[in-house]
Amino acid sequence: xxxxxxxxxxxxxxxxxxxxxxxxxxxxxxxxxxxxxxxxxxxxxxxxxxxxxxxxxxxxxxxxxxxxxxxxxxxxxxxxxxxxxxxxxxxxxxxxxxxxxxxxxxxxxxxxxxxxxxxxxxxxxxxxxxxxxxxxxxxxxxxxxxxxxxxxxxxxxxxxxxxxxxxxxxxxxxxxxxxxxxxxxxxxxxxxxxxxxxxxxxxxxxxxxxxxxxxxxxxxxxxxxxxxxxxxxxxxxxxxxxxxxxxxxxxxxxxxxxxxxxxxxxxxxxxxxxxxxxxxxxxxxxxxxxxxxxxxxxxxxxxx
Amino acid sequence: xxxxxxxxxxxxxxxxxxxxxxxxxxxxxxxxxxxxxxxxxxxxxxxxxxxxxxxxxxxxxxxxxxxxxxxxxxxxxxxxxxxxxxxxxxxxxxxxxxxxxxxxxxxxxxxxxxxxxxxxxxxxxxxxxxxxxxxxxxxxxx
Ligand SMILES: [Zn+2]
Numbered sequence: 001x002x003x004x005x006x007x008x009x010x011x012x013x014x015x016x017x018x019x020x021x022x023x024x025x026x027x028x029x030x031x032x033x034x035x036x037x038x039x040x041x042x043x044x045x046x047x048x049x050x051x052x053x054x055x056x057x058x059x060x061x062x063x064x065x066x067x068x069x070x071x072x073x074x075x076x077x078x079x080x081x082x083x084x085x086x087x088x089x090x091x092x093x094x095x096x097x098x099x100x101x102x103x104x105x106x107x108x109x110x111x112x113x114x115x116x117x118x119x120x121x122x123x124x125x126x127x128x129x130x131x132x133x134x135x136x137x138x139x140x141x142x143x144x145x146x147x148x149x150x151x152x153x154x155x156x157x158x159x160x161x162x163x164x165x166x167x168x169x170x171x172x173x174x175x176x177x178x179x180x181x182x183x184x185x186x187x188x189x190x191x192x193x194x195x196x197x198x199x200x201x202x203x204x205x206x207x208x209x210x211x212x213x214x215x216x217x218x219x220x221x222x223x224x225x226x227x228x229x230x231x232x233x234x235x236x237x238x239x240x241x242x243x244x245x246x247x248x249x250x251x252x253x254x255x256x257x258x259x260x261x262x263x264x265x266x267x268x269x270x271x272x273x274x275x276x277x278x279x280x281x282x283x284x285x286x287x288x289x290x291x292x293x294x295x296x297x298x299x300x301x302x303x304x
Numbered sequence: 305x306x307x308x309x310x311x312x313x314x315x316x317x318x319x320x321x322x323x324x325x326x327x328x329x330x331x332x333x334x335x336x337x338x339x340x341x342x343x344x345x346x347x348x349x350x351x352x353x354x355x356x357x358x359x360x361x362x363x364x365x366x367x368x369x370x371x372x373x374x375x376x377x378x379x380x381x382x383x384x385x386x387x388x389x390x391x392x393x394x395x396x397x398x399x400x401x402x403x404x405x406x407x408x409x410x411x412x413x414x415x416x417x418x419x420x421x422x423x424x425x426x427x428x429x430x431x432x433x434x435x436x437x438x439x440x441x442x443x444x445x446x
Contacts, residue, residue, distance in 0.1 A: 083416060083417065083418065084412070084416055102412070103410075104410060104411065104412040104414070104415050104416075104438075105408065105410050105411050105412060105437065105438035105439075106411055106412040106413070106435070106436070106437020106438040106439070107412040107416075107437075109412075109436070109437050110412050110416065110419060110437055124412075125410050126410065127410075127438060127439070192441075
């Protein structure tokens with residue numbers, strides 16, 4: 001029995017198998033509409049994340065399966081006071097697979113030790129969110145047809161953004177990737193990622209402060225939100241916030257085949273005027289996220 | 305040098321970094337022992353200049369692997385019939401369970417009852433561990 005707890009739980013080969021399956025699902029979705037018939041997915045959301053929960057539920061329903069679960073915003077007291085091992089053993093008696101979101105780091109890992117069924121980490125605090133990484137990788141593969149020979153720009157809060165850290169780790173396993181890290185000095189990528197991943201694997205990267213200085217080089221631009229509370233003071237926030245907003249003017253400098261991604265939800269870091277540009281791929285990314293979750297559920301349930 | 309009888313049978317914990325002997329002595333609860341124990345502080349050492357050592361008479365069954373965490377340079381000699389029958393070279397344990405606590409307030413170990421705090425050695429040379437759950441990094445010195 002396999003779980004998905006950490007984005008690196010799957011080898012490059014396992015990922016390739018998963019992405020090929022997701023491709024197949026997109027090509028002939030009808031053939032997959034009953035593969036999870038009589039299977040139940042339980043979504044245990046100890047903190048609300050409607051977006052992620054809906055993606056999992058839609059994925060399961062499109063496979064012909066059913067969904068049970070709770071989300072803390074609607075039923076906060078349901079599982080309160082019960083230990084994680086007790087909860088997963090109980091829910092694992094009802095469901096065939098579990099997707100767990102929890103505010104505490106490591107909670108899904110702890111749960112997986114006791115779960116009688118495959119368990120997916122649907123986000124544990126600021127720690128890991130592996131299905132977001134699968135989504136990001138699958139989207140890049142779908143749009144570019146490959147993972148190698150790409151210049152990838154990561155823009156925004158690179159210090160605290162876990163999706164960015166996971167994506168760098170995951171991409172570091174492929175050939176000839178170059179990173180351009182675009183962020184304010186205060187929110188640069190943590191030292192350990194530079195040391196242990198980028199330097200260690202000799203992956204070229206540059207750090208720049210302004211999006212307009214780098215955008216012309218990029219094949220992929222991964223935007224993230226710069227949160228107000230991450231800044232030391234209001235002044236800094238006001239001074240810098242516009243530097244990391246993608247708008248039409250900045251996009252004019254970019255290549256024609258740039259793909260703009262974003263883990264969503266966005267606040268204002270991508271202007272609405274960009275949405276109709278063919279290079280804006282973040283809504284495709286959402287859809288690919290559902291398909292890759294479908295492939296993941298099939299693989300973990302071993303129904304195909 | 306202070307003269308200490310060599311022991312017949314027991315354990316000598318040697319090459320303790322000077323100054324650490326007393327805390328190890330207390331950690332092993334030797335201050336409560338009812339058998340003969342000796343703590344020698346600031347003994348001359350070729351390697352370090354000064355060292356502490358502990359002699360324990362008669363007790364051979366004692367789990368001392370944890371001392372590797374305190375100082376991997378410590379050596380343990382098992383004595384029988386006044387001779388060293390076994391020398392144990394300590395190293396950092398690959399896993400540390402239930403001994404120290406993860407300090408990350410966002411870690412699942414801060415909330416769940418009955419969860420065992422577990423740490424995995426990720427860099428032997430630098431003595432770096434990570435919490436098995438939240439992956440917070442700890443260097444041993446802390
Ligand atoms: Zn921890």
